Amino acid sequence: MLFESTYGRPVGATDDNRGAGFRKEAVQVKRRHSAWLAAGFALALTISACGSDDGDDSGDDSSSKSAQGKVGVILPDTESSVRWESADRPALAAAFEEAGVEHSIQNAEGDVDKMTQIADSMIADGVTVLAIVNLDSASGAAIEEKAKSQGVATIDYDRLTLGGSAEYYVSFDNNVVGELQGQGLADCLGEKDANIVYLNGSPTDNNATLFSAGAHSVLDPIKTYKTVGEQAVPEWDSEEAAVIFQQLYTQADGKVDGVLAANDGLAGAVISILEANGRAGKVPVTGQDATVEGLQNLLAGTQCMTVYKSATEEANALAEVAIALANGEKADTTGVTEDPESDRDVPSILLTPKSITKENIADVIADGGQKLEDVCTPEFADACKKAGVS
Ligand code: BGC
Numbered sequence: 001m002l003f004e005s006t007y008g009r010p011v012g013a014t015d016d017n018r019g020a021g022f023r024k025e026a027v028q029v030k031r032r033h034s035a036w037l038a039a040g041f042a043l044a045l046t047i048s049a050c051g052s053d054d055g056d057d058s059g060d061d062s063s064s065k066s067a068q069g070k071v072g073v074i075l076p077d078t079e080s081s082v083r084w085e086s087a088d089r090p091a092l093a094a095a096f097e098e099a100g101v102e103h104s105i106q107n108a109e110g111d112v113d114k115m116t117q118i119a120d121s122m123i124a125d126g127v128t129v130l131a132i133v134n135l136d137s138a139s140g141a142a143i144e145e146k147a148k149s150q151g152v153a154t155i156d157y158d159r160l161t162l163g164g165s166a167e168y169y170v171s172f173d174n175n176v177v178g179e180l181q182g183q184g185l186a187d188c189l190g191e192k193d194a195n196i197v198y199l200n201g202s203p204t205d206n207n208a209t210l211f212s213a214g215a216h217s218v219l220d221p222i223k224t225y226k227t228v229g230e231q232a233v234p235e236w237d238s239e240e241a242a243v244i245f246q247q248l249y250t251q252a253d254g255k256v257d258g259v260l261a262a263n264d265g266l267a268g269a270v271i272s273i274l275e276a277n278g279r280a281g282k283v284p285v286t287g288q289d290a291t292v293e294g295l296q297n298l299l300a301g302t303q304c305m306t307v308y309k310s311a312t313e314e315a316n317a318l319a320e321v322a323i324a325l326a327n328g329e330k331a332d333t334t335g336v337t338e339d340p341e342s343d344r345d346v347p348s349i350l351l352t353p354k355s356i357t358k359e360n361i362a363d364v365i366a367d368g369g370q371k372l373e374d375v376c377t378p379e380f381a382d383a384c385k386k387a388g389v390s
Contacts, residue, residue: 069128070102071322073157074118076133077110080202080236081265083289083311084133087369091315099319101326110235112139119143123152129322131155131170136204137162137341153325157318160206162341167325169337169348170318172309174207178214180355181286184305185215185258186222187357188284194257197248198230199241199270201262208232211262211288219260228252233266241269249273259285264294264306271302290356290364295375298358299383308354308364317349362389 075084096103108115134140140161156166201208229248261267267287274280284304297303324331336345376384
């Protein structure tokens with residue numbers, strides 16, 4: 001499938017001219033860094049003939065592949081959102097496969113030390129480009145600094161590393177994600193007096209700050225709404241989210257009319273507490289990631305909206321940037337993102353997120369964001385039919 005990126009260029013092209021161009025460009029590698037990089041590159045080529053090490057490699061037919069060195073990607077965890085393993089990993093593998101890039105994708109499983117170790121071993125294995133989804137800015141910045149000192153270029157994937165040294169940032173416009181959540185909640189609540197609770201993402205995730213700021217920028221000016229509780233959920237942990245939300249709910253004497261939950265995992269936790277209090281389906285709850293659980297909650301009427309961020313689009317954008325870096329070329333960007341900690345303008349590709357309600361669930365499925373059979377299980381067959389999802 002030809003996927004048109006929001007910044008106007010086709011990405012993930014298959015057998016069209018762009019795909020051919022990729023391969024042609026790829027062999028004219030300009031050596032960008034030091035002799036170390038040249039050595040690393042030669043090593044990577046040698047390694048590429050053997051495929052990569054973790055079962056998610058490109059290894060089938062290396063003879064037809066381009067020669068850009070090797071890209072390492074470190075995903076953050078398997079708990080804070082199902083997206084990393086169920087959406088990002090396959091989309092990234094497909095994007096690198098399609099571009100013929102040797103790659104290794106690993107998951108730090110929420111452990112900062114593990115992420116550092118993976119980065120070290122990827123560098124030792126000869127990656128020329130390393131992309132990370134940091135677990136917190138300090139550890140992310142340390143990984144990037146070390147990579148840089150060894151001639152390995154880095155990319156921030158999805159989360160900006162504050163005070164980091166990544167050459168590029170690839171993500172969605174996270175402020176807009178928050179605005180969509182705020183607007184979605186306002187649409188579900190309508191113009192009435194409403195007490196709102198905010199359940200924000202991890203305090204160590206810069207995205208969580210942006211989501212919350214975006215949501216507040218829409219909801220705070222609506223004078224009939226009142227914030228009656230707001231808390232960040234460490235590591236986006238949904239079990240902790242349930243405990244935190246129960247506390248906020250009790251503190252507000254149950255007088256909660258809407259909940260701004262930062263992603264579908266947190267939304268699920270909120271819905272379970274609302275259910276226990278006989279209020280599920282009566283109190284609108286937002287989310288993010290258009291997960292199967294989130295979409296089914298939309299169908300059930302217990303969640304009012306989610307935000308869809310195409311993993312294919314984000315992965316393709318990362319692959320393009322990684323290939324440019326590996327070739328010593330500049331990547332096309334949509335602008336810069338200011339890192340408030342270092343005052344650095346980080347060249348960025350920021351993609352456009354999409355608001356999803358019960359009315360347009362079919363768009364996620366049509367775009368390949370989820371499979372129909374995963375969302376419309378027998379339990380949800382009637383609701384799917386009613387919502388026009390088939
Ligand atoms: C991502 C979200 C995700 C959350 C938890 C954020 O940085 O942008 O898509 O739900 O982390 O993993």
